[in-house]
Amino acid sequence: MNRRSFLVATGTSLANAIVARNGRALAAPAPAAHAADLRLRIEPCTLDIGHGVQISTIAYNGQIPGPLLRLKKGKPTTIDVTNSTKNQDLVHWHGLATDSLNDGAVEEGSPLIALGATLRYHLTPNPSGTRWYHTHAMAMGDLSLAAYTGQFGFLLIDGEPDPGRHDKEINLAIHHWGPHFVPMVETMRTQSQNMPQTSGSDVGYTHATINAHMLGAGEPIRVKQGESVLFRLLNASATENVVLALPGHTFRVIAMDGNPVPNPTSVEVLSLAVAERVDALVEMNSPGVWVLGSTLKESRDIGLGVVIEYAGKSGDPVWRDPQPTEWDYTRFAANNPVPDPEETFTLTFRDAGALNGSQFDTWTINGDAWPNVKPLKVKHGKRYRMVFRNASGDQHPIHLHRHSFEVTRIEDQHLSGLIKDTVNVMPLQTVAVDFIADNPGDSLIHCHQQLHMDYGFMQIIKYAD
Known part of the structure; x- marks a missing residue:
């Protein structure tokens, strides 16, 4: 059985409200008598990303990113999700220590949401920090589905530890649009060990955004000299890893994937693979109008950037290439001995x-x-x-x-x-x-x-x- 057949079969059984897991039957949640704490709707959306480009996609509550969900660590929360599309779907609460039924992955036994149906998720948020929510559906060869859509949003869990003093919080989600299949890059493939050379496909993109707009469209991020800004950055792309810089400034990385790092360190560039998050403090001490964007010109050209504008400053936004550097997780870690594994x-x-x-x-x-x-x-x-x-x-x-x-x-x-x-x-x-x-x-x-x-x-x- 291939993955498509497996998921269709599994989704059908889940939609019929019975999930077999760990040798026991789990009933899918019945309609509740009380209103949920929060509601999300999976629905078609047309997004104007700027420069005359409109994207037809699927989103949460008609907006991209989806609504900011800010929950309290340890406080039980219910979220009703209604599926107003033509395909079964589900929501994954990425980074939370949920139970399998509410995690939002069919492979674990989470139920799919049928067309027109509403499913209630029961969450007790843990751990604290920058998490996110997104579809966990499959796309296979259909690039109009799953992570290629606009189904993503920030999920912030408040609780200890505190991120420290800052004057402003800015949440930025990166996404790529206009996916299309392209041949694999053969020069990359030849680096693999003992791997056959094939004519497989990869995915390319026509546009990119930070939040809802391409670089130069929408309002700039306005800051004041002397402010300390906490940037929460999320790579919500389906397949593209990114490297970002903000000329004239450094990022003090204080958390990765929502978890405080042992060694907060200032860096000139940030690397975010798909699904990674970075929390970074930036001291606004270089007045001007700047581009926060991809270090790759071709990525900035398709929109991967946002303008940072200081109060009282105007003019064309400035980009300067950072010094070449390699991203290194070890810079932010400790080196203490760890226990032996079982x-x-x-x-x-x-x-x-x-x-x-x-x-x-x-x-x-x-x-x-x-x-x-x-x-x-x-x-x-x-x-x-x-x-x-x-x-x-x-x-x-x-x-x-x-x-x-x-x-x-x-x-x-x-x-x-x-x-x-x-x-x-x-x-x-x-x-x-x-x-x-x-x-x-x-x-x-x-x-x-x-x-x-x-x-x-x-x-x-x-x-x-």
């Missing part, structure tokens, strides 16, 4: 090529493609290590559902204290992460690039009974 799982990622006549490449973990995988078995309360071995020429942002993990090794460099839910594994790189099995229930691991996830790049963790 068990280590080595997961090797490979591109198996275009199989069975498909134009798309199949991705495998230890030689298996979803759903034909061997689950990772864990025991409640134990510490486990996953060693991610990227045997391909692509970058892979690996996301673990319902848990956070500690990055403990990048190649031969040991580190500690860097807590994330998504880590970008570079081509031919090895990264180790540790997690505590403290949230029983099925938990998905996958590459967050939509095309990779759709074509096999998923694994499941199951707790021992």
Whole structure:
């Protein structure tokens, strides 16, 4: 059974209100007598991103990004989600330690929302920090669905630790539009070990935005000299990793994926893989009109940027290329010894090529493609290590559902204290992460690039009974 058949079959059974998980039946939530705390509607939307460009897509409550959801850590919250589109869908609460039923992943047993139906999610938000919400539907070969749409929004969980003093908060979500298939870049593919050369497809884009507009469209971000601004940045693209800079300024990185970093550090550029978040403080001490945008000219040319305008300043926004630098997670981490794990799982990622006549490449973990995988078995309360071995020429942002993990090794460099839910594994790189099995229930691991996830790049963790 392929992933499409699996999800259709699973979605049908879930829509009929019964989910089989861990040997017991779970009833899908019945209509509630009381109003939900929050409501979201998945619905068609036409977005004017500027420069005469309109995007027809799917969004939450008709806006992009979706409504800012600001919840309190530990306070139970209900959210009703109504599906006003022609396809089944569901919402994933990325970075929260939810139960499997409410996490929003069919592969874990979460129900799909049928056409015209409303589903109530029950969340007890934890941990605090910058999380986000988005569709977890599949797209396969249809680039009008899933993460290619405008279904994403910020989910901020208030609670300790406090991000510290700042004068203003600005949330910026990056997204790419106009997806289309292009041939794989053969020069990148030849870097992979023992990988067949195929004619698979990748995804290119026509436009990019920060929040709802392309660079130069919409209102600038207005600041005052001397202000300390907390930028929350989210890469909500379906497949594109990004590198950003703000000429004349530095970013003091204080959190990654919503979690405070052990070693807050100032950097000139930020790298965000798909699904990653960075919280950074910027001291506004360089008056002028600037571009906060991609370090790649071709990305800025399609819109990936936003204007930062100081009070009393005017003129054309200025861009200056930053000094070349490599993004390094270890700069923000500690290097204290970490406990030994109960068990280590080595997961090797490979591109198996275009199989069975498909134009798309199949991705495998230890030689298996979803759903034909061997689950990772864990025991409640134990510490486990996953060693991610990227045997391909692509970058892979690996996301673990319902848990956070500690990055403990990048190649031969040991580190500690860097807590994330998504880590970008570079081509031919090895990264180790540790997690505590403290949230029983099925938990998905996958590459967050939509095309990779759709074509096999998923694994499941199951707790021992």
